Amino acid sequence: NAGVTQTPKFRVLKTGQSMTLLCAQDMNHEYMYWYRQDPGMGLRLIHYSVGEGTTAKGEVPDGYNVSRLKKQNFLLGLESAAPSQTSVYFCASSYLSGAGEAFFGQGTRLTVV
């Protein structure tokens, strides 16, 4: 049972480059999320999705785009990376109802130079 899987685990980008982070979950969860973790700031929500084909902005959406074409996948894109986007990115998923706990992926450490 894989749970939530993120790829890649590490990446170094040059300023201005683009990339896509992939998140896949095998728990049939409706809700999926992308968070970024920065020192002293906890995890902040970038974008989220409440179901296939839907996306919504979180707390810090600028500079990112997302897509949820399939229920099990949630993609996070950086069109033109900036050093301020250096962070650890976590994907998570949760059940539709009952405010159950979110299940997190292993994280992606992204460095933009």
Added chain:
Amino acid sequence: AQKVTQAQTEISVVEKEDVTLDCVYETRDTTYYLFWYKQPPSGELVFLIRRNSFDEQNEISGRYSWNFQKSTSSFNFTITASQVVDSAVYFCALTTIKAAGNKLTFGGGTRVLVKP
């Protein structure tokens, strides 16, 4: 809007000491859920506990215990007889029944260092 505050950024203890992590939350909703997650040095986030706003009973799980007090909007976490393996960053989080997508609001985290 929701807010979670973990005032302690780092706590250092010697093994076998007890350690209490503070969590204070803010929300206008009457139905909400509180969580604690552990992030060990390996980096993954591990779910520890969920409480809903209608259940103020304290909970104990092994060496872990949680004290939920609505009167002070606090959900504190105590590790009894700490061990080196407890060294991690601990996050308190909140969601409400009205939060779209059950999205979580996290505190800034408390780093716990347990020295042998």
